[in-house]
Amino acid sequence: MLSDSLAKRSVARRALLELPTKRELAEFIACYVAAVAFAFGIALTGLTLVPALAGAYVVGIAVGASSIAFMTASTAIVQLRADPVMRGRVLALQTMVFLGSTPIGGPIVGYIAEHFGARYSIGLGAAAALVASAGGWLAMRRHPSETELRTVAPTALRQGAARGAADGDDTGADEGEIARSGTGTPARWAS
Numbered sequence: 001m002l003s004d005s006l007a008k009r010s011v012a013r014r015a016l017l018e019l020p021t022k023r024e025l026a027e028f029i030a031c032y033v034a035a036v037a038f039a040f041g042i043a044l045t046g047l048t049l050v051p052a053l054a055g056a057y058v059v060g061i062a063v064g065a066s067s068i069a070f071m072t073a074s075t076a077i078v079q080l081r082a083d084p085v086m087r088g089r090v091l092a093l094q095t096m097v098f099l100g101s102t103p104i105g106g107p108i109v110g111y112i113a114e115h116f117g118a119r120y121s122i123g124l125g126a127a128a129a130l131v132a133s134a135g136g137w138l139a140m141r142r143h144p145s146e147t148e149l150r151t152v153a154p155t156a157l158r159q160g161a162a163r164g165a166a167d168g169d170d171t172g173a174d175e176g177e178i179a180r181s182g183t184g185t186p187a188r189w190a191s
Helices: 002-017 022-049 053-081 087-100 102-116 118-142 146-167 175-181
Strands: none
Touching: 022 053, 022 118, 053 087, 087 102, 102 118
């Protein structure tokens, strides 16, 4: 009974002290960005459908909170996934995407608001947020994580090298060449 208690305490301590890697944190934040974009789209949809000004104030809080959460999470994922040397340039590109799209989207939303009403322009924003959320979820499902790539890629390279050696072809890469390159890919493929 004492050893069982000590084992449980050891497992709990390890779970508390074990921090996620930078890549695991970035993958979690990517899921969070897609979820917050969905929440933003739902909040904007609610703002579109609310019938009275008092209700708009309440829903406006949800719109603001989800908007801030989206901006913060998307900036965090850019900072986590960008190479430290390129981080400033990547953040500048992100700023250009967010702020630079206003001259394109602003007149479109203004035209819709002028001719159809403000609810329709907010509805357009809701649709855009929901489409972006769906695109984020699809992109995450389509691209394997780096952990999966690290376990699958060396096996595939070994199989390709074995096939190439059996065929007398020297296009396969051996594990020594991959290890010497330091990048997980053969040095001759890295150029």
